[in-house]
Amino acid sequence: MMAMLPETRDALARYDAWLARTVKSPDHMAAQARRLERSARSVGRRLRNMIFGVFAVVLGAFLYGNLVAPLGFVGLMLTLVAVLGVMVLFASWPAPKAPRLEKLPEAPLATLPAKIETWLEAQRPALPAPAAREVDMVMMQLNRLAPELKQLDPATAEADDARRLLSDHLPRLVKSYAEVPATHRATAEAQAHFREGLQVVGSELERLTTDLARERIRALETEGRFLESRYGPSKKK
Numbered sequence: 001m002m003a004m005l006p007e008t009r010d011a012l013a014r015y016d017a018w019l020a021r022t023v024k025s026p027d028h029m030a031a032q033a034r035r036l037e038r039s040a041r042s043v044g045r046r047l048r049n050m051i052f053g054v055f056a057v058v059l060g061a062f063l064y065g066n067l068v069a070p071l072g073f074v075g076l077m078l079t080l081v082a083v084l085g086v087m088v089l090f091a092s093w094p095a096p097k098a099p100r101l102e103k104l105p106e107a108p109l110a111t112l113p114a115k116i117e118t119w120l121e122a123q124r125p126a127l128p129a130p131a132a133r134e135v136d137m138v139m140m141q142l143n144r145l146a147p148e149l150k151q152l153d154p155a156t157a158e159a160d161d162a163r164r165l166l167s168d169h170l171p172r173l174v175k176s177y178a179e180v181p182a183t184h185r186a187t188a189e190a191q192a193h194f195r196e197g198l199q200v201v202g203s204e205l206e207r208l209t210t211d212l213a214r215e216r217i218r219a220l221e222t223e224g225r226f227l228e229s230r231y232g233p234s235k236k237k
Helices: 006-022 026-067 072-092 101-106 109-126 129-150 157-178 188-231
Strands: none
Touching (some): 026 072, 101 109, 109 129, 157 188
16 A cells, blocks of 8 residues: 655645534534533633622621721722622632543542543643544543443443543543644644544443443343243233
C-alpha cells in the first residue's frame, strides 16, 4: 500500500475539520445539549448564590442601621461596595473543578463516568477540532455506561475492565496527545493517531454498555422463567 503524501494528509485533515464544523452528528448534538445543561445549572447556582449574598449584605446593613447606628452616607457607600463585591465574587465562584487523575483509581466505580466526562470537557479546548466528533462519541458513551456501572458489582471482571479503561487508558491517551510537542501536535498524523485512539475507546465503552445490558436482560429472563415455573398455568391444575 502506498504511503499517504503529507499534502494529502493535510487536505484530509482540513476536510475533517470542515466536516466537524458543518455536519452535526446525533452524538455531537446530544453532547452539546448536555454541555448547555451543565452550563445552565452552573449559571443558576451562581445566580442563586449572588442573590443570597446581596440579600445578606442588605439585611446586615439594615439591621446595623436600625439597631446600632445610622448608616449615613459613608455606610451607604460601603454597603453599595459590599453588594458589588458580592456580585463580582459569585459571578465567577464556585468555578467547576476537573477531578484529579491520581484520585480516579480510588473513586467509586459508579462515579467514574461523570468524573471522566467532567475531566474530558475541561480538556476540550486543548484537543484538536477534527477530533470533536470522537470526543462527543466518547462522552455520550460515558453517559450511557453510567447507569450500568451503578448496578455492577465492583468485584467482577467487567468492573475491572471499566475502571482500567476510564481511570487509566482514556486519560493516558489524552495526556499522550498533550505531550506531543506543540510544533507537531497540529499535524495530520498526530491528530489521526489521537482520533483513532478515541474511536477504539468509544467502541470499548459501547461493548461494555452492551454486555452489561445483556446481563440485565438475562437476569430478567431468568426471573420470568422462575415466575412462570412458580405461578404458571401448569401449577394451577
